[in-house]
Amino acid sequence: MTERAADAFAELESLRNLSGHRDTVGLPDEVIRQFLTSDSTLSTAISEGITRRESLTDEFGEHMLSLPESELVEKLQFDFINFYAPATVNPYVALAARGPWIITTHGAVLHDNGGYGMLGSGHGPSEVISSMSENWVMANVMTPSYSHKRLANRLQKELGYTRGSCPFTRFICMNSGSESVTVSLRIADVNARKMTGPGGPHEGKEIKLMAVEKAFHGRTDRPAQISHSCKPAYDQNLATFRDRDNLILVPANDVQSLESAFAKAEQDGYFIELMAIEPVQGEGNPGSCVERDFYDAARRLTLEHGSMLLVDSIQAGIRGQGCLSIIDYEGFQDAECPDLETWSKALNAGQYPLSVLGLNQRASENYVVGIYGNTMTTNPRALETACAVLDKITPELRDNIRLRGIEFVEKLELLAQEMPGIITKVQGTGLLLSAELEPNQFPVVGFDAVETWCRKHGLGVIHGGSNALRFTPHFGITSAEIDLIIDVVRKAFVHFS
Incomplete structure (x- = not known):
C-alpha cells in the first residue's frame, strides 16, 4: 500500500476501536486495502469520517457514539415515522461517503449501488457541491436569473444531441420527480377538458389514464394512480382508491394489447387522458427497456386519440443509455418526440431537490396560468446543481x-x-x-x-x-x-x- 492508503486504513481501524458492537461488518480488509491504492475517494471518505466523528462526539457525547450499532440505529430514528418497512431500513449509520464508498459510524466500508438511482455522480461530487454552494439569490421563476438561461442552454444542447436539435420547446422545474409527473397530469387534464367538454371531439366521455404493468410514476395522488407497482397497498388502505376504476394497464412492449386498449376505449366510449411510459422501468421491473415498436405505437395512438404521451425518465435519465432523453436512445434517434418527458434523479445528483419537465409545442400550448404553482420552482441553486451535472457528461x-x-x-x-x-x-x-x-x-x-x-x-x-x-x-x-x-x-x- 502507498503511505496515504496505509494512513487511511489506520484511521479506519481507529474508528472501529472507538465504536461499540457492529452488525455491519462491511467489505473485507483485503478488499479495502486493494481499493485504497486505486481509488482516492475511499481514503477521502475515511478521513472525513474521522473528522465527522470528532464533531459528533462533541455534540452527542462519547456514550451515544459507542452504542452497539443496532441500538444506535433505533435511537437516531426513534422520533420519525419511516415510510418503509423496518426490514428495508439500512442496518448501519452512515458517517461519511465519497464516490461509491460509505463509511459507517462503526468503521465498516460499503460500496453503494442503492440511492434509488440518485447517485450517478457518486457521494460528495465536488464540482456539483461547489457549484450549488455559491451564494445564489434564492428566488423562484418569478425573478429572472442568468441561471435560467444557463440551464436552458445546457438542456437544449443535451436533448436531441444525436439528432441535431432539441424538440422540446419549453421547460418547467419542480422539487421532485413525483411533482413533475403531477404537473404533466395537470397539463393533460387541461387537454382532457378541451377534448371532453362541450363541442370537443370526445364530448361527455368518461376519462381514464393508461400505464404499463408494474410501472412506478411517483407517490403523490395522480402519479400514484398510474403506479401499478404500488397499487395494491393504496387499494387496501386508502378510501380514495377503494372504488376508483380509472386506470388502464397494458403489458410492457405488447403492441397488440396496446392497440386493443385504445380500440376498446373508442368502442366503450371513454377518453384516455394520458399514457405514461418509463423508458427503462426502475421499480416494478428494474432494467426492462421500452422497445421502439411499442413506443411508436404509443405515440401514434395517443395522437390519433387526442391523448398526451408522457415519458417518465426520472430514474432512467442519463443512467439508462448515457443520455438524458429517450429521443437519443439507440434506435430512437428518429422517433417522434413525446408530449412530455420528465427527469430528476441523476440530474440533481441526489444533492438538491429538482425535477425538470420538458414539453413539446403541443403540451406547452395546453399550460394555463393558474393551474399550478411552486414556491421553489426554478430557483438558481437547483438549476446550478443541474448545470454542474450536465457539464460532467462526456463521450x-x-x-x-x-x-x-x-x-x-x-x-x-x-x-x-x-x-x-x-x-x-x-x-x-x-x-x-x-x-x-x-x-x-x-x-x-x-x-x-x-x-x-x-x-x-x-x-x-x-x-x-x-x-x-x-x-x-x-x-x-x-x-x-x-x-x-x-x-x-x-x-x-x-x-x-
Missing part, C-alpha cells in the same frame, strides 16, 4: 454507462450459470439493472434476507421487482468494482444455500 462517460452496464449484466448471467437455480432472470439497460432471485430459498426483503445480508457485508443494494436485487451504481463504475459487487452477491448465495 467517455456515456460510453462507460453503456459498456459497464453490458459488462455488469454479462457477469450476473455468468454468476447465474455458475450457481444454477438461484438467479431466475437478469436484465438491465445501462446502469439500471436487476437480478431476480428464486423466492423461496433466496428472499430479497427481510431482516434475514439477501438484501440485508449484502448490506451488512459491504454492498449497498435495493430491492425491486418481485424478488430482485436492483443495482444503480455511479456512472464512473469500473470493472474492478463490478467484480467486487459480483463477489459479495456470490457470497450471499453461498450463505443462503
